[in-house]
Amino acid sequence: MVVDDHPMWRDGVSRDLEAAGFIVAATADGVERARNRAAAVTPDVVLMDMHLPDGNGADATAAVLEVSPHSKILVLSASSERDDVLDAIKAGASGYLVKSASVDELLGAVRATYDGQAVFTPGLAGLVLGEYRRMSTAPADDRAPEVPKLTERETEVLRLVAKGLSAKQIATRLSLSHRTVENHVQATLRKLQLANRVELTRYAIEQGLD
Structure with missing residues (x-):
């Protein structure tokens, strides 16, 4: 496109x-x-x-x-x-x-x-x-503010992203709409200042959410 x-x-x-x-x-x-x-x-x-x-x-x-x-x-x-x-x-x-x-x-x-x-x-x-x-590498005082806390639902979606589930599979697992799952993913990316799902998965694994 x-x-x-x-x-x-x-x-x-x-x-x-x-x-x-x-x-x-x-x-x-x-x-x-x-x-x-x-x-x-x-x-x-x-x-x-x-x-x-x-x-x-x-x-x-x-x-x-x-x-x-x-x-x-x-x-x-x-x-x-x-x-x-x-x-x-x-x-x-x-x-x-x-x-x-x-x-x-x-x-x-x-x-x-x-x-x-x-x-x-x-x-x-x-x-x-x-x-x-x-x-x-910036000193702590020069870095971005502390990462905002994720909601319980965002954390739940993040854990399933780390397990490799697609948005459709997550939606089925949590009884949510596909759009709602995507909205949670995008909100989490913005909160954590990450660029894409690869970085999101890496973050989840580092945090022990997988």
Whole structure:
């Protein structure tokens, strides 16, 4: 799925993808449409712009992953600003490519993202790693505030995530709706300042919740 509010760019990228053999299952021009169409087509990979009319790429990334948690998000943006990059990764994006990339670089990045790799325009990977390194080595007084306490239900869902259960399986186990489970997962990610389910599972295991 291609998410961009500029029709010429969105259509051009879609044509390049289709010419290379990819199936463009949907396109969208904003956060809400991205969310709705992702729910309908559950795309494998989403190419995400950072600046949209009704929000930003981080908002859209979180919205898409809420309804299609197995999608992988590759940001494709004109911006290489530090805050944009970090916001996108914290929201769950797998990688970040600037729009100055060539068509071949874009196609390679889409394939790598589908394969589960983290793809970044040269220089941006160092920025992300540097930020996480800074957060992990900063003196206690300089770090983020103490992690908020999870609710009993969030802890219960987290324990089942760590056991490898899907949202649908968790919903059945706890007699909840699939949407409610996803909302708990997203709330837990935000509270713990984690980027995705891999980090969430690692956290749960470290806390002995598995």
